[in-house]
Amino acid sequence: MNSQIIQQYDSPHQFEPLFPQERLMAPLLEKASDLIRESSSLGASAAPAAASQLRGLLRSMNSYYTNRIEGEHTRPADIERALSKDFSAETDVARRQRLAVAHIQTEIACEGRIHEMQAAGENVVSWLYSTPALEWMHLQLFGNLAPQDLTLVDGTLLQPGLLRTRAVAVGVHEAPTAAAVPAFLNRWAQAYAGSRRGEASVVALAAAHHRLAWVHPFLDGNGRVTRLQTHLALHAQGLTNGLWSPLRGFARTEAKYKALLKAADEHRRGDLDGRGNLTEAGLVDWIHYTLDTCIDQVRFMRKLLDVGTMQDRILAALIFEESKKSGVRKEAALPLHYLFSTNSDIGRAAFKQMTGLGERVATTLISALLKAGYLTSDSPYGALRFAIPRSALRFYFPELWPEAEAE
Numbered sequence: 001m002n003s004q005i006i007q008q009y010d011s012p013h014q015f016e017p018l019f020p021q022e023r024l025m026a027p028l029l030e031k032a033s034d035l036i037r038e039s040s041s042l043g044a045s046a047a048p049a050a051a052s053q054l055r056g057l058l059r060s061m062n063s064y065y066t067n068r069i070e071g072e073h074t075r076p077a078d079i080e081r082a083l084s085k086d087f088s089a090e091t092d093v094a095r096r097q098r099l100a101v102a103h104i105q106t107e108i109a110c111e112g113r114i115h116e117m118q119a120a121g122e123n124v125v126s127w128l129y130s131t132p133a134l135e136w137m138h139l140q141l142f143g144n145l146a147p148q149d150l151t152l153v154d155g156t157l158l159q160p161g162l163l164r165t166r167a168v169a170v171g172v173h174e175a176p177t178a179a180a181v182p183a184f185l186n187r188w189a190q191a192y193a194g195s196r197r198g199e200a201s202v203v204a205l206a207a208a209h210h211r212l213a214w215v216h217p218f219l220d221g222n223g224r225v226t227r228l229q230t231h232l233a234l235h236a237q238g239l240t241n242g243l244w245s246p247l248r249g250f251a252r253t254e255a256k257y258k259a260l261l262k263a264a265d266e267h268r269r270g271d272l273d274g275r276g277n278l279t280e281a282g283l284v285d286w287i288h289y290t291l292d293t294c295i296d297q298v299r300f301m302r303k304l305l306d307v308g309t310m311q312d313r314i315l316a317a318l319i320f321e322e323s324k325k326s327g328v329r330k331e332a333a334l335p336l337h338y339l340f341s342t343n344s345d346i347g348r349a350a351f352k353q354m355t356g357l358g359e360r361v362a363t364t365l366i367s368a369l370l371k372a373g374y375l376t377s378d379s380p381y382g383a384l385r386f387a388i389p390r391s392a393l394r395f396y397f398p399e400l401w402p403e404a405e406a407e
Helices: 022-045 048-069 076-083 091-119 124-128 131-142 178-193 199-215 222-236 246-252 254-264 280-304 307-323 330-342 348-355 359-372 390-396
Strands: none
Touching: 022 199, 022 280, 048 076, 048 091, 048 222, 048 246, 048 254, 048 330, 076 091, 076 390, 091 124, 091 131, 091 222, 124 131, 124 178, 124 222, 131 178, 131 222, 178 199, 199 222, 199 254, 199 280, 222 246, 246 254, 246 280, 254 280, 307 330, 307 390, 330 348, 330 359, 348 359
């Protein structure tokens, strides 16, 4: 066994290996190739209207799941209300609502910045693996929160966007000394931003997730920043298309997520466990888990976004709404499926005609669909677009966000 147990991490060589040895890479690269292929297939087959509407929904879901991993559970309905600036009178509920909104806004800001950089021909990968990018993400997540939302367990305030200046421990893991954090982050950036594109870069982003969490560069918020950085790295490589995120998978396998992160923190387990200070076997297990989780999320979303089965799901949602006497009728199934499939808006006259209903009844139906959130429009008389109300989740996309379906 490794006899040299390091008590204090103050030099970047101490979190080697950053990649598994070449002989262990083949199955990881094969899984990365599967992920790239599956993601490409999902992006090509997904109905554009669904993709457009899902982006907003998935941002709320990402916020819910990443905060839940941190023990900051917020009901989906509370997130929805917070997005409309309706905050609870209960102090702690309102605090968690603000955290949820901050994550949603940060995800939007980060993706927007990536798109701007890509349009300008800038190197997005180098930025995503840089210390300034991590500081910027942390600032976006916490910079607009009130002091009471930033108070740490010891009574001090979290400093948004600033690397920590004192020692921290995460369970039994003593993170690197504060003075050494910049050097560790520089090495982290050098290793993972320098990975060539394609399968190797996908393996890199999985490995980078653990090593960044291990460095623990901020006093608090490290988990959120780390998961966001992984989400953005996948997004920047064109793998998510706004249709999926590993955050859902991490949260739905939370015990395994945390156990494998912790296992990869360990020292080398013996002479056959790589050449670095940390366990190579633990890092390999972590990368396999991350890739498996991503592939699972892509396959799950491809099944949900199948255009061929969507009309039946739309009909089921409308029949349920009809039973509530809300004014919604099942005759809307055909035009709604058309909107789902084409991503084109449709004039109100054409929508009415597709329902097969009389003018007056069809007009009332459109009003009910708009009120219930099944349609959206830019003006009282404008063209109609497909929308996804939370009440339809259980029918449109069953098991996508079970916690939201249950409310």
